[in-house]
Amino acid sequence: MSTMISLNKFQQLRHVDEIVEQAVNSWWVYRRTIGYNGGLSATARVVFFGRTKAQVTEWMANQ
Numbered sequence: 001m002s003t004m005i006s007l008n009k010f011q012q013l014r015h016v017d018e019i020v021e022q023a024v025n026s027w028w029v030y031r032r033t034i035g036y037n038g039g040l041s042a043t044a045r046v047v048f049f050g051r052t053k054a055q056v057t058e059w060m061a062n063q
Contacts, residue, residue: 016040017047017063019056027056 030044
């Protein structure tokens with residue numbers, strides 16, 4: 001007996017987020033996309049800006 005599992009049910013990671021403190025009261029979230037070969041893109045883009053780290057982590061939890 002053979003069992004097949006559809007891989008379409010699993011959501012693949014498409015990006016990696018990084019929190020960076022740029023200055024006092026200045027927290028940025030950078031996003032890098034993951035290519036089909038599993039490598040990270042060379043450039044990152046800012047996807048969120050917050051005044052506190054708690055604000056940024058809350059935004060990331062809601063994503």
